[in-house]
Amino acid sequence: MLRTLVRFSGVFRDTSSLRLLSSRRQSCNFHLNYSTATSERKRFYQDVTISQGEGGLFEINLDRRKLKTPGGKLFTVPNEALAIAVATEWDAQKDTLKFYTMHMTTLCNTALDNPTQRNNDQMITAALKFLETDTVCYRVDEPYGLVELQKNEWDPVLQWTENRYNVTIGSSSSILGPEIPEATKDTLRQHLNSYNFWSLTGFEYVITQLKSVVLSLGIIDRHLSVEQAVLLSRLEEEYQIRCWGSVEWAHDYDTYELRARTAAGALFVHLTSESSTVKHKLMQD
Amino acid sequence: MATLSSPLRVCRGLLKELRAIQGPSYKKSAAYNYVMEQFRKNKVTSERHCRAVQEAHHDSQTYLCLLVSTRNHLVLHNIYHAKGERSAEEVAGVVGLRLPTQPGGKGWEK
Numbered sequence: 001m002l003r004t005l006v007r008f009s010g011v012f013r014d015t016s017s018l019r020l021l022s023s024r025r026q027s028c029n030f031h032l033n034y035s036t037a038t039s040e041r042k043r044f045y046q047d048v049t050i051s052q053g054e055g056g057l058f059e060i061n062l063d064r065r066k067l068k069t070p071g072g073k074l075f076t077v078p079n080e081a082l083a084i085a086v087a088t089e090w091d092a093q094k095d096t097l098k099f100y101t102m103h104m105t106t107l108c109n110t111a112l113d114n115p116t117q118r119n120n121d122q123m124i125t126a127a128l129k130f131l132e133t134d135t136v137c138y139r140v141d142e143p144y145g146l147v148e149l150q151k152n153e154w155d156p157v158l159q160w161t162e163n164r165y166n167v168t169i170g171s172s173s174s175i176l177g178p179e180i181p182e183a184t185k186d187t188l189r190q191h192l193n194s195y196n197f198w199s200l201t202g203f204e205y206v207i208t209q210l211k212s213v214v215l216s217l218g219i220i221d222r223h224l225s226v227e228q229a230v231l232l233s234r235l236e237e238e239y240q241i242r243c244w245g246s247v248e249w250a251h252d253y254d255t256y257e258l259r260a261r262t263a264a265g266a267l268f269v270h271l272t273s274e275s276s277t278v279k280h281k282l283m284q285d
Numbered sequence: 286m287a288t289l290s291s292p293l294r295v296c297r298g299l300l301k302e303l304r305a306i307q308g309p310s311y312k313k314s315a316a317y318n319y320v321m322e323q324f325r326k327n328k329v330t331s332e333r334h335c336r337a338v339q340e341a342h343h344d345s346q347t348y349l350c351l352l353v354s355t356r357n358h359l360v361l362h363n364i365y366h367a368k369g370e371r372s373a374e375e376v377a378g379v380v381g382l383r384l385p386t387q388p389g390g391k392g393w394e395k
Contacts, residue, residue, distance in 0.1 A: 087315065263348070
């Protein structure tokens with residue numbers, strides 16, 4: 001058994017190193033600026049500061065250099081809160097830059113560069129496609145415990161969304177899922193249309209993380225907290241954990257990553273869609 | 286429905302995370318000032334009413350979740366995924382097993 005194990009690990013080592021080489025070569029040819037998500041660079045700066053540039057947009061300065069996007073544009077964000085969140089991420093890097101922990105920066109880069117060259121309509125269509133295969137709409141027939149759990153946990157959120165937007169979504173245990181009426185999609189499309197491009201980027205990100213439009217709307221409308229939404233999104237896994245136990249390097253790892261990504265997306269939507277106004281009370285004589 | 290913990294707890298949680306990120310001089314950072322300013326501003330006063338307090342509360346909770354989860358994720362990443370290939374013994378140890386030992390040393394069964 002020992003020998004087979006060693007032989008296997010030898011095989012894996014060979015293939016993984018090959019894969020590493022080929023991916024490195026590919027990425028070099030493909031685009032110099034885009035580093036892969038897992039690659040790490042040395043931290044090359046000491047101080048991270050924020051400055052307000054032209055048009056009231058906020059910029060990030062690393063020492064004296066201005067931060068740029070992977071696409072080469074100047075990195076600018078529309079408000080101070082977002083700039084601070086990004087600056088904090090850059091400040092949080094210790095010796096090496098771990099881009100896979102910098103979710104707010106990643107989202108800003110995506111919104112600025114728009115690497116897939118999509119417009120608002122295309123993004124809304126892509127986001128709403130998740131409604132057809134929404135996590136909370138697909139139910140199981142067995143085991144009984146999970147059926148009950150899904151009913152008790154998912155139904156209230158589904159109902160809340162249906163009432164909030166005055167639409168029918170429904171749930172189903174068939175493999176085809178529920179039939180979602182066109183009117184529902186139109187209503188939600190109209191709702192998403194009220195968001196700007198930046199917010200839509202965040203919205204789509206949240207939806208793709210949770211694999212659910214319903215749960216995403218719940219977070220963005222501040223009906224659910226991030227922890228709740230992530231729990232609901234991983235309901236079946238949580239059920240299995242309850243039966244079979246939790247494994248730190250898989251379950252906890254996934255949960256934290258999903259929470260971080262979802263929280264970043266939700267915060268990104270909130271910070272880019274709201275306009276904070278201060279209304280002073282009029283002095284009365 | 287979203288059950289939020291009290292604003293004070295969220296605020297203290299945020300400051301704790303900022304301190305973990307920026308070290309002892311965290312009180313000089315822009316993030317610290319911004320967080321404190323927001324929490325002070327969103328106290329309900331009769332003089333002025335800014336954003337809906339609930340919204341600010343939810344956002345602060347979301348940001349706290351982002352910071353905590355990112356930190357925990359990185360800790361687990363460093364333990365389990367950052368070191369590359371493991372030895373056979375370590376792999377067995379991760380799933381709670383031990384490799385069989387051979388009393389006579391290697392090649393004993395021959």
